[in-house]
Amino acid sequence: MSSQPCQVYGSVFGEEPDCYPKYTGSPWLLFFADLGLFLRNIFYLPCIFSPLAPWPSGRLDELYPTLANIFDISLHCVLFVLQLAFIFSLPLLIYLPFCLYVLYVGATLALNSFVCRILNRGIPSDGLRSTEDDFSRLWVRHEDEYWIFLNGICVGRNWLQSNIDRISRTFHRPVVGVHNRTAGVLFDIIQCLIQRSMLFATEDVRECYALVKKALYRPEVKKVVLILHSQGGIEGGMILDWLLNEVPQELIRQLEVYTFGCLANHFNNPYRDMDSCNAGTRYARTGEVTGDVRNRCILHIEHYANSNDFASRFGVLNFDHSKPRDRRENRYMGKVFVNPASGHQLNQHYLDTMFPLDPTRRFTREPQQGDFMNRDVAISRYDKPEAERPVTILDAAGLLDPGSGEVDGVSPTSIPSGAGQNMKVGIDLRLKMHKVSRLWLYRNGGRPLA
Numbered sequence: 001m002s003s004q005p006c007q008v009y010g011s012v013f014g015e016e017p018d019c020y021p022k023y024t025g026s027p028w029l030l031f032f033a034d035l036g037l038f039l040r041n042i043f044y045l046p047c048i049f050s051p052l053a054p055w056p057s058g059r060l061d062e063l064y065p066t067l068a069n070i071f072d073i074s075l076h077c078v079l080f081v082l083q084l085a086f087i088f089s090l091p092l093l094i095y096l097p098f099c100l101y102v103l104y105v106g107a108t109l110a111l112n113s114f115v116c117r118i119l120n121r122g123i124p125s126d127g128l129r130s131t132e133d134d135f136s137r138l139w140v141r142h143e144d145e146y147w148i149f150l151n152g153i154c155v156g157r158n159w160l161q162s163n164i165d166r167i168s169r170t171f172h173r174p175v176v177g178v179h180n181r182t183a184g185v186l187f188d189i190i191q192c193l194i195q196r197s198m199l200f201a202t203e204d205v206r207e208c209y210a211l212v213k214k215a216l217y218r219p220e221v222k223k224v225v226l227i228l229h230s231q232g233g234i235e236g237g238m239i240l241d242w243l244l245n246e247v248p249q250e251l252i253r254q255l256e257v258y259t260f261g262c263l264a265n266h267f268n269n270p271y272r273d274m275d276s277c278n279a280g281t282r283y284a285r286t287g288e289v290t291g292d293v294r295n296r297c298i299l300h301i302e303h304y305a306n307s308n309d310f311a312s313r314f315g316v317l318n319f320d321h322s323k324p325r326d327r328r329e330n331r332y333m334g335k336v337f338v339n340p341a342s343g344h345q346l347n348q349h350y351l352d353t354m355f356p357l358d359p360t361r362r363f364t365r366e367p368q369q370g371d372f373m374n375r376d377v378a379i380s381r382y383d384k385p386e387a388e389r390p391v392t393i394l395d396a397a398g399l400l401d402p403g404s405g406e407v408d409g410v411s412p413t414s415i416p417s418g419a420g421q422n423m424k425v426g427i428d429l430r431l432k433m434h435k436v437s438r439l440w441l442y443r444n445g446g447r448p449l450a
Contacts, residue, residue, distance in 0.1 A: 004375070005376040005377065006337065006339055006340065006376075006377065006378060006433055007307075007378050008335060008336065008337055008378065008433075009336040009338070011269075011294075011301070011333055011335050012332065012333055023196075023331075027197050027198045027199075028197075030198075031193060034193050034197055034314075038193070038314065041310055041313045041314055044308060044309070044313055045310050047308050047309055047310050047342045047343065047344065048309070048310055048343075048344040049063065049344070049345070050342055056352045056356055057166055057348070057357060058361060059162075060162045060165055060166045060169075060347050061162075061345070062162065062345040062346075062347055063345065063348055072156055072159065075118060075119055075156075076119075076154060076184065076185060078115060079115055079184030079185065079186075079187075080185055082115075083184050083185075083186040083187055086112075087186065112183065112184060115184075116156075116182060116183055118156075119156030119157070119182055123157055123160070126176075126211070127148075127176040127178050127179075127207075127211060128157070128160055128179060129174065129175075130164040130165050130167070130168035130174050130175040131161070132174065136168075136172075139172040139173075139445050140172065140445045142173060142445075142447070143220065144223060145173060145224075146218070147167070147171070147174065147175045147224075147225045148175070148176050148177075148178065148208065148211060148212060148224065148226050148227070149178070149228075149229075150178045150180060150204070150208050150226070150235060151163055151177065151178075151179065151229055151230070151232050152180065152231040152263070152344075152346070153180075153182065153188035153189065153192065153230050154185050154188060155180065155182055156181075156182055157179070160179055161177070163346050166351055170355045171364075171444075171445070172444055172445035173445070175227075176211065178204055180231055180232055181204065188231065192263055195234050195235070195238075196234055196263070202235070205239060209239045209242050209243070212255070213243065213246075213247060216247055216254060216255065217247075217251065221254070222254060224254055224255050225256050225442075226256070227259075227260075228259040229259070229261060229346045229350075230262070230263055230311050230344065231311075233262030233264040233315060234263050234264045234265075234315075236257065236262075236264065237264040237268070240268055240298070241268055244268060244269075244270065244297060256298070256299065256301075257298060257300070257302075257334070258439050259334075260305075260351075261304075261305060261306065261311040261312050261316075261344050262303050262305070262311075262312070262316040263311050263314060263316075264316070264319075264332075265315065265319055265332075266319070266332055267301060267303075267331065267332050267333045268333065269301060269331075269333035270296065271295060271296055271297075272297060301333055302334055302335050302336075302437065302439055303335065304337045304339070305317055305338050305339070306338075306339050306340075306341045306343055306344070307338050307339065308341065308342040308343075309341075309342065309343060309349070310344065311344050312344075316332070339354065339372050341353060353372050354372045363444050364443040364444050367433075367434050372433055373433045373434035373437065374432055374433070374434065376431070376432065376433075377431040377436055
């Protein structure tokens with residue numbers, strides 16, 4: 001792996017009262033805009049499954065040649081050919097009698113549904129649980145935490161189990177997986193286009209919302225961690241909208257959100273009061289910090305993206321990359337960590353490169369030379385008017401957040417006020433990715449100070 005710096009984009013500051021979020025616009029205009037975006041990035045589609053190897057996590061990696069993985073991949077290949085032929089045949093068979101045409105469409109969809117039932121078999125209505133092995137008995141128990149995972153495209157029961165087991169092994173917590181059922185790669189992508197533009201809430205969105213809300217209201221739970229992957233990011237964005245509408249802010253502040261390869265077109269996280277909103281707007285325009293610019297409802301949102309991942313380019317990197325004004329219009333909140341790599345599979349292409357396991361595959365190893373978490377932080381620089389300052393190192397590191405506490409030995413009080421605007425990464429303040437990532441602090445059963 002290259003040792004080049006990785007980009008970090010700080011969360012959005014301020015609001016534009018005369019701008020309205022683009023996702024609230026015309027559904028059809030959004031749909032055709034997304035279709036155009038899809039076509040511009042279509043050559044990155046093979047990157048969803050590339051690279052095919054290596055498999056550091058063994059059987060937990062999606063493309064590792066176990067019988068279960070080979071069976072799932074074979075079914076996905078069948079679905080891909082079936083769906084591609086079906087889509088191209090629709091305009092070609094329009095000359096058929098109406099009844100025959102409807103029969104053809106119905107038979108094809110029924111066959112597709114049958115194959116998908118095999119992939120999506122037997123998921124409990126209250127979610128799938130991570131597998132507890134003998135090793136887990138040695139973990140420090142965090143009874144006041146509740147971890148939930150919502151998967152992305154192309155994931156059946158087998159890969160969902162692998163995902164939650166890999167997350168559990170990385171952070172030494174039990175994980176509940178809510179299943180976003182796959183309909184095959186092409187139909188999943190079509191569903192993403194519909195969900196993004198029309199805010200269409202499928203059954204799994206409602207199941208995950210109910211699970212998160214119940215967890216927040218449980219008196220013994222003091223922290224709810226929601227991990228989202230791929231299409232799960234679209235659904236997670238809708239879930240946050242519902243939670244922000246209904247759940248008391250005191251409980252919302254117990255929620256933390258982390259995404260990988262996020263396909264969403266917005267992530268809301270409003271300010272808690274007008275003073276903070278005004279302070280954030282002044283900071284965005286002038287760089288002047290005159291108040292609490294991070295006093296938002298959800299304290300911690302982080303997005304992790306591979307730069308050559310089709311889903312990231314279609315989602316988080318399109319709406320959050322080098323366009324600060326567009327980012328405020330789209331309300332895409334949270335820090336963004338960009339790895340110059342390919343691949344979209346959660347275990348094999350994200351967790352294996354960002355949270356690699358040691359040779360025993362039981363612990364997340366300490367950062368080594370060339371690891372993502374051991375690379376220098378490259379703070380984003382935007383093309384924008386002179387009046388709008390770039391996000392500072394202090395912002396990207398999350399050190400302006402009074403609730404973040406100490407982050408791997410770097411405390412907010414240890415850095416002079418305003419110093420971030422003049423510091424250079426790797427010279428005055430040698431920030432590494434693992435000093436910026438809050439999620440990293442949870443590895444091997446760890447926990448942030450606040």
